[in-house]
Amino acid sequence: MIEKSLVIIKPDGVERGLIGEILRRFENAGLKIIGMKMVWVDRKFAEEHYKAHRKKPFFRELVEFITEGPVVAFVAEGVHAVGNVRRLVGSTSPHEASPGTIRGDFAHMSMAYASKKGLGGKNLIHASGNKAEADAEVKLWFRKEEMHSYSTVHEKHVF
Numbered sequence: 001m002i003e004k005s006l007v008i009i010k011p012d013g014v015e016r017g018l019i020g021e022i023l024r025r026f027e028n029a030g031l032k033i034i035g036m037k038m039v040w041v042d043r044k045f046a047e048e049h050y051k052a053h054r055k056k057p058f059f060r061e062l063v064e065f066i067t068e069g070p071v072v073a074f075v076a077e078g079v080h081a082v083g084n085v086r087r088l089v090g091s092t093s094p095h096e097a098s099p100g101t102i103r104g105d106f107a108h109m110s111m112a113y114a115s116k117k118g119l120g121g122k123n124l125i126h127a128s129g130n131k132a133e134a135d136a137e138v139k140l141w142f143r144k145e146e147m148h149s150y151s152t153v154h155e156k157h158v159f
């Protein structure tokens, strides 16, 4: 039941100075950050990360968006981490994301608007969609040595 999920603070989140605010939400929920780095990914890496979307009409825009600036990638570990991270992040389209979620609190545009403008949907965060996606994404973004095993005070009370 203890899972790892890959989270990426996308270029819009980094440029808006939301790194601390976003990390705080995961830490507050007791999720453990076991690896983290700032990277400016190239087109090839972005295409690999988003390969499931290769056939989508917004694929080119998506790759352009994720490579337009540095991102902060981290691995969050915890009980049902994949689902719990998605709940904290909110729906894909910020326009539909509930208040209280990261996308609902810090963005409001819709994917329809992004598509109309020919832009990738700026929704601040990427989070693994399911356990299989999480396992593949953690492997793609982090080497074993870049992830760490340690105890947090939360483990006594939250895990």
Ligand code: ATP
Pocket: 053, 058, 061, 062, 091, 092, 093, 111, 112, 114, 115, 119, 120, 121, 122, 123, 125, 126, 127, 128, 129
């Ligand atoms: P992510 O995978 O980034 O966590 P998600 O799982 O909520 O987001 P996906 O369906 O996997 O959503 O879409 C991947 C990303 O593609 C979205 O986060 C968004 O940035 C972008 N996207 C999705 N739909 C559209 C669209 N119609 N127009 C433009 N961009 C889109």
Ligand code: MG
Pocket: 127, 128, 129
């Ligand atoms: Mg997804």
